Amino acid sequence: MNTPLRRISVVVLSMFLALMGAATWVQFVQAGDLNSDRRNVRTLYREFDNSRGPIVIGGEPVASSTPVDDPFGYQRTYANGALFAPATGFYSVVYGRTGIEDAANEYLTGTADSLFLSRVQDLFTGRQPQGSSVELTIDPAVQQAAWDALGEQRGAVVALDPTTGAILAMVSRPSYDPNVLAGHSTTAVNEAYRALDADPSRPLVNRTIRETYPPGSTFKLVDTAAALEAGLTPESQLAAPVSLPLPGSSAQIRNFGGSDCGPGETISLADALRISCNTSYGQLGLDLGADALRAQSEAFGFGSDLEIPLAVATSRFPAEVDAPQTALSAIGQYEVRATPLQMAMVSAAIANDGAQMAPYLVQTVRDPDLAVVREASPEVLRTSVSAQTAGALTEMMVGVVENGTGTSARIPGVRVAGKSGTAQTTDEAAPHAWFTAFAPADAPRVAVAVVVENGGSAGSEATGGRVAAPIARAVIEAVLAR
Template sequence: MNRCVRHAAAFCALLLLAVLANAVRVQLVQAGRLAANPADRRADIALYRQPRGNILVAGRPVTSSRATGGQLRYVRSYRDGPLYAPVTGFASQIYGASLLEGTEGALLDGSDPALDEQPLWPEITRARQRGGDVHTTIDPAAQQAAFTGLAGRRGAVAALDPATGRILALVSSPSYDPGRLAGAGPSVTATWKQLNADPAQPMLDRAIRQTYPPGSTFKVVTAAAALESGEVTDLRARTASPDPYTLPGTTVRLTNEGAGCRNASMFDAFRYSCNTVFAKLGADLGDQAVVAQAERFGFDDTRLRIPPAVAVSTVDRWMSPDQVALSSIGQFDTTATPLQMAMVAAAVGNGGRLMAPYLVDEVTSHGGTTVSRTRPRLLHQAVSARTAALLQELMEAVVTRGTGGNAAIPGVVVGGKTGTAQHGPANKGTPYAWFVSYAKPPGADRASVAVAVVVEDAAAVRADISGGGNAAPIARAVMRAVLAAPPPAP
């Protein structure tokens, strides 16, 4: 072989090596950066080239996929979009996905390996499995009752099955239609800007992503701490509670909305919601006892997923005595999501056992095979069975002989607690109306539904706003809907 041929062969070999090196650089070293480049639409094209799996409520899909005829072949659509938006979230070709559409996205779009019935076949063919279906725990009648009850007012409702932790209703108001965000045209961009600019924040899931001062509904927690610690042993024994009560270390005088709170027993103080009694009780217990009890009900839990993440409900860990007093009546820095307060009511109604809340019953493949199923799980033993029975006595008296009469259901044992939470500069904002409750079917010793309702913009004169007047009727409607429904299949 002459010198020119050798040089040409060596040069060709170098060129081949350069091509191989560049292929390695592009396909391995730079693969992540190139795939993340917004100009690369291959991932989007692959994501929307087949129908997405569905989200189901009581076995019926509340989502579907609509053919577009474009490069992104399928777009998401929703049945009763505003009703179920706090559950489904949205799946947008521009703005991504939220809530179940986001957390269960890999199952819905078919990219989750758990869906592979023949594990090696997708690797060989590069074909994506059809998306799976997500079966929720939502009771459609309860969801509709909560949505109708809020009637567009700012607020939220969360309802649970105390025995399992299944979430039966999750409503946030005002709501929005996630179908308006599903496509990729100018109307989607305009809708996104409009929704984000709306001061009512319709895309905020108030049931799990917004925290509020819980007001007097937090007295359930304070009463639990007092009973568990032995600070209170007799519900009907009079307490040494002045009215008004001067907060420790301050000159601030705490008063009550009504009369009869001076030295009232816990039984009377709870059903009439006496701030002075529970503020003094909290100060006597101290911050550690109140915080520890709150945490056993689920407060300060940063890991709670249903599977969408839930905002952390908080009780300040380090408080002065006056701050503990205010926290014990659900003010100061104490905040809670509606789901958290439903968990409190559920634990009381379930004999002290707090079950982990969950929103997904099971996931099935496109062919109907079960991929995963959620099993009920004990989150905490919030209180002893004895304390739970005493708390039930208190909460049931609120409905039969106290401020929560609007939640009563004939023939059903209902326990509840009203709350009116102050907020805003100098507490001048319109108070939040709260109600937490549980209901026992006739003859049952455990509750079958627990509900928390918060109404932000209660339509009433400020002095007349109350959990009993504004929120309790909504809770009653949700409990009725659950009690009227047939039990879920095992």
């Protein structure tokens, strides 16, 4: 073979090897990622041609598939779509999957490894392949109570069973109707999505787990836990100035409305929490130090990644802070950020003697024959505080509701433990109104967190006790009525 032919042969062989390598890479190495990519419309076409399993809440399907006479084979429909959209998400031939539709997709399509035997049975019996049903932990009565109590205000409500971690309610408003995104007309779906995506109220965002807010005075539960763990008691005396000059700064911390925290120069830790004294907690933050506050916040879950199985935005305590920033962080301001789920987890850990349970949204997965494929098992995520600290905090939080800033959360005959918060955002915007609580205090059945953005209907006059506490009370009452 002469030199030119040999060179051409080498080039052609190299091209064949490159082509074979590229094909192997795409068809074998990348196959899993490409199949699961939300932009892979072929995967969606294949999925739509099978009977997708239902998403079930309270024994009733809230997302289901029905046969239709079009190329897709089945149409996904949602009952009470806007009410449950934060949990279910949507299933769209144009925009893929979100929420449980995405997180539990392998079960809903019947492709999970644990369903292999079911697929083999279908092959031999000739039965049309079907997906599994996914049963959620949400209680429809509690969800409805939270939805109704929040009303037309922007915000979020999340409720947990503190002893198991099961999520009983997940409400985000404004919401959206998943049905408009599940249609088979790409033109109509595109128009609907563009309108929702352009809406400044951001209805597509699940505020319970994907939005972080300054927690305001609800963060004082973390401060108090750190103080009790460091050896203080509810009777320990704190400084209670009318205003607290921040060291190395011309700024000052003041109490809500410019009020004082009592007639004297000091106040007990319990009373400081009960009336939510900013100046006392600012000084307490300086005394404890940023490292102690950060460590205690992390013991409650701040800074940790979490899936329920939906991905949860990470709550944060700032990494580096000076003295003024530490004081502001102690009252839940500066760069402290928390999801409503995170603040519900703080209350839940206190309610559960300091043991924080892993929150979860999926209770049971059943195959088409209703055999249980997977069932949730409660799991301790971490120990946030000692049982002694949890007990002291519980009594202090009961004082907040019985004779403090949280009296709007009172329920006759029930001891409710709670904490209000009013979080400043910008100079131009009204503050966010917060409330987190659990009840009954002696045998907790529910922990709840509420945030109402920019004060809701009360605007700049809003406080957590006035706006958010009644919403928390309605949720607690719904749980206790079960």
